[in-house]
Amino acid sequence: xYQEIILDHYRNPxxxxxxxPYDVEVRHVNxxxxxxVTLRVKLDGTKxxxxxxxxxxxxxxxxxxxxxxxxxxxxxxxDAMAAHEAFLALMQAKGAEVGDxxxxxxxxxxxxxxxxxxxxxxALLAWMAWKDATLQALARHGGEPAES
Amino acid sequence: MSFDxxxxxxxxxxxxxxxxxxxxxxYLDSANTSQKPRPVLDVLTEFYERHNANIHRATHALGExxxxxxxxxxxxxxxxxxxxxxxxxxxxxxxxxxxxxxxxVLGWGPRAVGPGDEVLITEMEHHSNIVPWQILCERTGARxxxxxxxxxxxxxxxxxxxxxxxxxxxxxxxHVSNVLGTINPVSLLAERAHRxxxxxxxxxxxxxxxxxxxxxxxxxxxxxxxxxxxxxPTGVGVLWGRRELLEELPPFxxxxxxxxxxxxxxxxxxxxxxxxxxxxxxxxxxxGLGAAVDYLxxxxxxxxxxxxxxxxAYALTRLAEVEGLRVLGPTEAVDRGGAISFVVDGVHxxxxxxxxxxxxxxxxxxxxxxxxxxLRYGVAASTRASSYLYxxxxxxxxxxxALHAVRRFFG
Numbered sequence: 001x002y003q004e005i006i007l008d009h010y011r012n013p014x015x016x017x018x019x020x021p022y023d024v025e026v027r028h029v030n031x032x033x034x035x036x037v038t039l040r041v042k043l044d045g046t047k048x049x050x051x052x053x054x055x056x057x058x059x060x061x062x063x064x065x066x067x068x069x070x071x072x073x074x075x076x077x078x079d080a081m082a083a084h085e086a087f088l089a090l091m092q093a094k095g096a097e098v099g100d101x102x103x104x105x106x107x108x109x110x111x112x113x114x115x116x117x118x119x120x121x122x123a124l125l126a127w128m129a130w131k132d133a134t135l136q137a138l139a140r141h142g143g144e145p146a147e148s
Numbered sequence: 149m150s151f152d153x154x155x156x157x158x159x160x161x162x163x164x165x166x167x168x169x170x171x172x173x174x175y176l177d178s179a180n181t182s183q184k185p186r187p188v189l190d191v192l193t194e195f196y197e198r199h200n201a202n203i204h205r206a207t208h209a210l211g212e213x214x215x216x217x218x219x220x221x222x223x224x225x226x227x228x229x230x231x232x233x234x235x236x237x238x239x240x241x242x243x244x245x246x247x248x249x250x251x252x253v254l255g256w257g258p259r260a261v262g263p264g265d266e267v268l269i270t271e272m273e274h275h276s277n278i279v280p281w282q283i284l285c286e287r288t289g290a291r292x293x294x295x296x297x298x299x300x301x302x303x304x305x306x307x308x309x310x311x312x313x314x315x316x317x318x319x320x321x322x323h324v325s326n327v328l329g330t331i332n333p334v335s336l337l338a339e340r341a342h343r344x345x346x347x348x349x350x351x352x353x354x355x356x357x358x359x360x361x362x363x364x365x366x367x368x369x370x371x372x373x374x375x376x377x378x379x380x381p382t383g384v385g386v387l388w389g390r391r392e393l394l395e396e397l398p399p400f401x402x403x404x405x406x407x408x409x410x411x412x413x414x415x416x417x418x419x420x421x422x423x424x425x426x427x428x429x430x431x432x433x434x435x436g437l438g439a440a441v442d443y444l445x446x447x448x449x450x451x452x453x454x455x456x457x458x459x460x461a462y463a464l465t466r467l468a469e470v471e472g473l474r475v476l477g478p479t480e481a482v483d484r485g486g487a488i489s490f491v492v493d494g495v496h497x498x499x500x501x502x503x504x505x506x507x508x509x510x511x512x513x514x515x516x517x518x519x520x521x522x523l524r525y526g527v528a529a530s531t532r533a534s535s536y537l538y539x540x541x542x543x544x545x546x547x548x549x550a551l552h553a554v555r556r557f558f559g
Contacts, residue, residue, distance in 0.1 A: 001502070002557070034515045034528040035498075056528050058496035059558070122498060 065126035171508030179534030221438025246372035246387035251280035257398035301477035328477030338367025380440035
């Protein structure tokens with residue numbers, strides 16, 4: 001489960017820290033363990049200009065936030081939502097799937113996490129926060145929320 | 149009878165389990181839930197195979213047997229905590245329900261709290277002894293106050309005169325902390341609270357399973373504990389209350405079995421304890437709890453407490469060897485239970501627990517339903533190892549070895 005990729009992202013998280021400007025800021029918590037993430041999204045139309053975050057949590061939740069930002073910053077909301085869907089499916093696969101690297105990038109390293117139900121919430125924390133913030137940002141701009 | 153942990157372990161079939169690729173199970177999560185000895189498992193099976201029926205209403209042989217087994221368990225539990233009568237034992241779902249029951253019936257009726265009144269708790273309570281009181285205060289306009297804790301994990305009693313006043317109507321306090329392990333001076337606090345006429349509610353979830361508890365000397369008016377942490381089944385907990393209070397206070401849940409007579413306009417209620425046991429109770433679980441009480445008494449609560457004190461002292465000494473590890477709560481086995489929460493520098497508790505699990509060591513990671521006490525010590529979460537009568541020093545050694553592996557892995 002502790003793939004080297006995960007540990008790398010944990011030790012050297014990408015895009016960490018809260019940045020200006022942003023459209024929406026959300027705070028999500030994992031009520032069973034107290035892990036927290038505060039996450040900001042900045043959109044330009046349907047393009048994701050920036051995702052910044054500050055978080056407290058385990059290696060899985062930290063690395064997952066780092067991988068998420070690598071994946072979605074600079075991409076179209078629709079593509080990012082598709083990656084979100086794919087990651088969610090991977091996390092719900094109980095370790096039976098390996099994930100599509102073309103869609104998920106480094107996030108495929110989390111396939112092993114799906115074997116440990118208690119840790120799936122850790123992996124999903126930042127992803128759920130990002131989706132929440134992005135949908136709010138789209139609604140604020142009067143854009144259409146992507147299919148989810 | 150002398151206590152021998154290896155003999156005790158033979159009573160617990162699950163302790164033979166191997167986990168995670170054939171590693172022997174090292175179960176250090178008993179503060180979360182205890183394992184079940186063979187006699188309890190046998191009684192559960194026998195009840196369902198031979199005596200299963202609903203109680204207090206079935207006019208047949210099985211109904212009589214089931215009722216006798218259920219009420220027999222009430223007598224056993226009453227004796228176990230030295231209650232003055234079996235009627236003072238109310239069977240509920242768990243400690244949380246017991247505490248919610250008390251908080252609920254203080255929201256109306258002859259002892260209702262209201263604006264100007266204060267409910268006093270402590271910073272080291274489990275959420276189940278915080279949230280029901282927050283709800284009560286929100287409903288009634290009473291004010292919630294709390295004792296803080298000291299840096300070394302004890303209740304801070306320096307402002308006791310400011311906190312326990314004529315306005316205090318309820319003092320709700322945990323006997324043994326599920327996070328810090330601290331054993332609180334309940335009798336002393338109860339004496340102070342009674343002087344101002346307050347009711348004393350004690351969360352005994354982590355004390356009744358682990359040490360002799362005598363409600364005639366503790367000073368509590370209500371005591372809550374749960375079956376599954378004391379070798380019994382899940383789904384059954386106990387509220388002990390002083391009989392005159394249970395009689396005086398209004399009912400909690402309405403329904404079958406808790407009534408005397410019902411008309412379309414109003415109802416009168418059954419005598420205690422049945423007034424507080426609406427609907428079909430967890431019958432087999434209550435019978436199983438009775439068997440758990442028999443089992444614990446056969447070993448002896450003094451012997452269990454002494455064994456756990458030894459294990460806790462050993463664990464605290466060995467944990468001190470692990471570099472970068474900090475124990476939350478008392479670091480000596482004095483007035484201390486067997487739950488030991490700790491943080492490892494630079495490694496999140498989830499990661500600690502995951503690596504321990506890979507070594508077969510079962511612990512709990514998170515805030516253990518005590519978020520405020522974690523915030524008090526400046527951490528979001530911790531890892532908790534907790535022992536019981538079947539815990540061995542070898543298991544503590546296995547924990548320490550695995551913790552060194554954690555340090556190597558994340559170092």
